[in-house]
Amino acid sequence: MSPRLIPPACSITPNSITQSSINTGEGPPPGHTTLHTLTSAALLLPSLLLSSTPTHAQYARSSSDSVSFQYSRFEEGKRNLVNAPNNLDPIRVDVLHGSGSFTLTDRLKFSFGYTQDTWSGATPVTTAPLVTNGNRLILENAPGGGVTTVGASPFINTSILLDRNLNPLRSDTATGQQVIDNRSVEILSTASPETRNQADFSLGYEWNEAIVNIGGGFSLEPDFKSSYGNLNGQLDFNQKLTTLKWGVGFTHSDIAAILDHDILPYLTRSVFDSQIERRGGSEILHGTKKDWTFNLGLTQVLNKGALVDANFGFTHSRGFMENPYKAMTVIFIDPETVSPDPNAPLSGVVRALSEQRPDFRNQVAFNSKYVQHISPFNAALHLNYKFSYDDWGVLANSFEADWVQPLGKGWTLTPRIRYYSQSAADFYQPFLFSDQAFSRISVDPAGRQIWVDTNNPNTEFFRDRNANFFDAQGNTVDQALLNIQPKFTSFDQEKLPGNFSSDHRLSSYGTLSGGITINKKFARGFELEGGFEYYTRASVLKLGGRGNSSFADFDFYVWNAALKIYPDKLNFSSSTGQQHDTSHNQSFQHDGHSFHGGHTAAPAGVMYAHMLDKPGDIMVGYRFMYSRQAGDMLHGDRSASDAEIVNQSCSAAIPCRFTPTDMNMKMHMLDIMYAPTSWLNLMVMPQFMDMDMNIRELDGRPPRISGVHEHTGIQGHATGGVGDTIISSLFKLYEAPNHHLHMGLGLSAPTGRVNLDFRRVFQIDGGRVHFDMQLGSGTWDFLPNLTYKGDYKRWSWGAQLSGIKRMERSNTSGYRLGDRFQATTWGGYHLANWLSASVRGIYTAQGAIKGDFNSFNRRVGPMDFSGNSGGQFWDIGLGVNVIVPRGKFAGNSFGFEWLQPLHDDVNGFQLERKGALSATWSYHF
Amino acid sequence: MTKLCTLLLISGLISGLMACTSVAPWERGVLAQPQMALDPNPLQSGLRAHNYPSREAGASTNASGGGGGCGCF
Secondary structure (H helix, E strand, C coil), rough: CHHHHHCCCCCHHHHHHHHHHHHHHHCCCCCCHHHHHHHHHCCCCCCCHHHHCCCCHHHHHHCCCEEEEEEEEEEECCCCCCCCCCCEEEEEEEEEEEEEEECCCCCCEEEEEEEEEEEEEEEEEEEEHHHHCCEEEEEEEECCCCEEEEEECCCEEEEEEECCCCEEECCCCCCCCCECCEEEEEEEEEEEEEEEEEEEEEEEEEECCCEEEEEEEEECCCCEEEEEEEEEEEEEEECCCCCEEEEEEEEEEEEEEEEEECCCCEEEEEHHHHHHHEECEEEEEEEEEEEEEEEEECCCCCCCCEEEEEEEEEEEEEECCCCCCEEEEEECCCCCCCCCCCCCCCEEEEEEEECCCCCEEEEEEEEEEEEEEEEECCCCEEEEEEEECCCCCEEEEEEEEEEEEECCEEEEEEEEEEEEEECCCCCEECCEECCCCCEECCCCCCCEEEEEEEEEEEEEEEEEECCEEEEECCEEEHHCCCCECCCCCEHHHHHHHCCCCCHCCCCCCEEEEEEEEEEEEECCCCEEEEEEEEEEEEHCCCCCCCCHHHHCCCCEEEEEEEEECEEEHHHHHHHHHHHHHHHHHHHHHHCCCCHHHCCCCCCCCCCCCCCCCCCCEEEEEEEEEEEEEEEEEEEEECECCCHHHHCCCCCCCCCCCCCCCEEEEEEEEEEEEEEEEEEEEEECEEEEEEEEEEECCCCCCCCCCCCCCCCCCCCCCCEECCCCCCEEEEEEEEECCCEEEEEEEEECCCCCCCCCEECCCCCCCCEEEEEEHHHCCCCEEEEEEEEEEEEEEEEEEEEEEEEEEEECCCCCEECCCCEEEEEEEEEEEEEEEEEEEEEEEEEEEEEEEECCCCCCCCCCCHHHEEEEEEECEEEEHHHHECCCCCCCCCCCEEEEEEEEEEEEEEEEEEEEEEEEEEEEEECCC | CHHHHHHHHHHHHHHHHHCCCCCCHHHCCCCCCCHHHHCCCCCHHHHHHHHCCCCCCCCCCCCCCCCCCCCCC
């Protein structure tokens, strides 16, 4: 809530109004007299009357300053492949979201958001009749002899038999008869992990009765980049009982879809030839898309306990709207092959064609919401209805109901239910039939077969009765000098529908979902939130009748956990709040005047260096680390040549073929710290990782084996998701005016995955991703550390010893990372009471990986061999720390440190380190 | 045409409600409670605004646009 609404002299805010209202609803809290309540109410009234009356919409927006972190996991159930076992990991998305919202001045507000999601898993590429066996069984030799089916992989190019009514036929195993089988199935393909980053911002200006926001952002994926901007606002009138809302937005997206070796063999993409760039054995499909959005809405307060909200939206989109990885199964029936016998089956040639959607779309949507206070429970019922329609023919309805139930003591429980139904797009078909040959031998108007020279395909030849070739002029040619092949004519695109897609999201179906959200607000101005939702999609759930796609039914669940911090809620509200405020100021002063407190902030790259003093203190921090490796491959402490890498860095049996050119690692860590006593601090630090690597082919590598696919490295590869979670404790050992010593004992829980795989390509398993790109250690690790810090006047210094001891022999993937020891020492100088600079030296000894992957890994380069890990490393760190001493953002501290490698002495062969950045933010309650 | 009528009807209804509504500022305590916020859990709705469109073809009334990425899975 903007401070302008409440006179500063009166330390009551809408937050306290809220608090007071809740208390009134629940009866006076213990110790409160009626007189007290009346006095509070009397105090409240003038502030409401004196200030501009807040509108509902203003209350409704979370308008106090806030910082939030959220993690969510989306995971689908396995899809039903009917006649093939589905051993593919279903789609899974890990999302990390951070956002902040701050009032810069009384009327100016800035917000930003950052989202990173990593997804992987199996996704449908097309739909086909079951008899095509598009999910081709993968067979493996069983350990005890014989063959077992271990899974399925997409394989679409085939042929099937159909009856005269185009019903697919299956040969009955018992009788050998052809029987009708009308079942359809989705053909699945897996994807290697892929990460998307999105950043957005918004700047808002508030007048007494209006708000205008301008915002923008971008979303980056390797194959899809979009940037967007928007302008929106609202206007209050009718004594602020009515709010008019409006918005316009524009999005520009660039698509560069990499059609790799897994999709190229089966995908017929001739229609997009002009948009395809060929590079390094892969094809890149380019496209652009533009979206314009408009909306208009109205919020109306109906009475003391009810309001209604209605919004109308219009979206116009233009450009490439296909999903470049989705295909339409087309069954070609060549009329020339149809037998005159009416009982003979038809033969259909099955091919997958790139889907083709219209290149424009207009969508309208109407959304209405009714919110009713339910007095007996002090709860609120939210009812939502949405209708949308577009010129693709998709008509959708959704109904939602949420019951928001405050439970007292800051707890709120919100169960919800939602029903959604849509009709199919006009051009949706599970698969298509086409009354023509997919490809046939070309003949000229005179009925002569046409031949061409493959080196010069525009020159046509014919053959006489003696099998001698002659050209169009009738001159006999010497076929020994040419490479003459029959000419084929492809199907006629004009005979296919103009648009077609088998994407199940454009079919008709209904969905039902339900979930629950739990919130707990703490008096100190922070809040924990957790949510869960289960969603099921079923063709039969379609409104008013059956949908047409039961083969695509699936379900998913989403759960999430969030931490929200409201810095400005510390300064007011209840009496407990006042106490916290005081303690906060004291602790801040302690930090702020820390030239002589023993608590100068350590450089940003040093973990476990800060201890909270006061029992009950809480600190929330965020740590970002980025490190980069690039340049030379090192062997020991010198650069290695390609010949050395090929011959020495893999194994005698398998020489190296590829080597990394660069690798980036990013880590986001949330740092939550609590002091139960003055000598003990407890910490929880969840981590979120993402890595990417590019590789190149080594000079002098062993030759390629014909027909065996190899990684070209054109698109690099990436992994990401939840990393390991650190749980730690810090014990104060010695404390004097200028000296401080503490010890940390911690555990790292193996919450990061160590079984990430590359996708299957060419029916060959991708195998485990390199050791360094798995997300955690996979083992329970012991993390001891010892930190000394001292200071005198403007100077500060410190030293830390820390280690990682792996406590298990191996992780579930069969290996264990090496142990680590690190020693560091630093000196710092306070340039001002809010700014300090530091220099630090670091020595790290890291052991090599023990053991090896216990499942298939492709072993293409040094990064796949455990001996090429660990070593001794020397770095210098340059850092700055900033503590906000006063004002609105007092209590926030920021740290940045750049680590520059000085010397590497690596085990085996490893990529040179280029440096690392640490950035921290922490907030002390 | 039916849709337009519905829309007009709803607009008319709202205008009617506006005219007869009168809630004094000191009567707005309940409306100010967090459970009465139009969006009581913005983080949850943000997440849903990302998940539903990746699985459904229905349009949205949100003009802020952008983001969400390809949703190619």
